[in-house]
Amino acid sequence: MYRRLAASTILALSVAGCGAIKDALGSHMDVAARAGAKELTSEQLAGMMVGAQMPPQKELANAVATLWVNYHLLAQAAGRSDTLADAKTADEAMWAQIAQRKLQKLQTEVLSTQKPLDAAQYEKAYADGELLAARHILILGDKNALKPAQIDSVRRVADNIRRQVTAANFVAMVKRYSGDPGSKDAGGEYVFPAGQMVPEFEMGTRALKPGEISDPIQTAYGFHIIMRETYPEAQVKFDSAYSAIAAQKAESTWMASVEKGGDVKVKDEAAAMVRAMLENLDGFRSNRTVLATSRSVDLRASRVANWIAAFPPQMQIKQQLMQQPDSVLPEFVRSLMRNELLLRSADSAKIGLDSTETEQIRGAFRSSVQQSMGGLGILPSQLADSAEAAGGPAALAASRIDTFFAKLLKNEVQFIDISEPVSLALRSKYEGRVNESGLDRAVVIATELKAKADSAASAALPQTEVPMPGAPPETKRP
16 A cells, blocks of 8 residues: 555656646745645745844744744634634643643542551651751851951851850840841741751751750851750641651652553653754644553653643743753653553543533633734624625734734734643644744745845944054055
């Protein structure tokens, strides 16, 4: 079958002729993005970038083209009076939010089966130093900024305060003398695990028995007078902190058992594939390459791209991953595979969303669509009055997007976001894509245009009368 398909393809190409092939390839390279029948040429994209004074970089070209596609796909939907309001579209678009709710419910259900800690376990953990509790008074004296004589002066102040401090007045002395804004209002108290504080502070705390007060201990910040609390004194904060750590340990143990039971294996090419998709997530939305396997499910590049896109923008997950070495990226893929396995566990346990939760998620999606359409002036109701004169709702919506986009690149209007769920829904119902070769071509054109603009600007500058270093002085004629 493959041979017949290949042969028929070759035959079709030979019939089309070399000129047709050249025209087709050239046309493909000159189109940076498509949204339905509307095209953004490489030349248009380059002009947009230069006009907006953007550096001619592919990442920026991709961002502009992707936004252009999103806006015009939304215009197509608006032109058809489609506000993406049906339940199926909303549920598919909000898959990540639904998955998160399921995972939270699964986590709560699993951890609720854990045997609660008793009082003896808390007190033993305190005695063993699994968490430390201490109060301190900090006499500020930057070790790296002060001169030796100044350090000695700070030390004498700390020694004098230490002679006055007792367990009974320690909190009052903290409020009077401590220079640590992070703990002063809490009586200088910290509950902390190993490795959280600077080494001198942690070692000084561990050297004390509960109830003892240290002599001044120097760190880079100054001199600390530390009182290690007894368990009854620290109990409220310690128990709360330790129970949270115990829950984290239980969660980690559970997740590790899920991964081990699933026999997760990450492919050797996973790091390179993730690195490539960070440059263009949309280009991998339909990529079926397997990046990790397990006994029950394979994790494909398309799913990884969707997971990455689903992270909240404020997390800047793409930027974080770009900065990581290749050795970290397979672990990221492994964590996504764990999510997939946990979702399977949730489905097996019949864990789902109730009607209230479902309507909340659908409502959030529909609100996002309305906000984006309304901000762009293309809600079906906003198109109704003028659509006939403009050639119909679809033509009016597209025209308004073109106008808005041009103003946006000039910073004349406020940016209107198209959320990832809305973008996903649009691409599932309407045809739109960014073309890699077209982006490359746009960057080349933008580079050339910028060079010409820079050259023209340089030529327009007035000649300086000050000679350049090493240049012979200009001889003036009498």
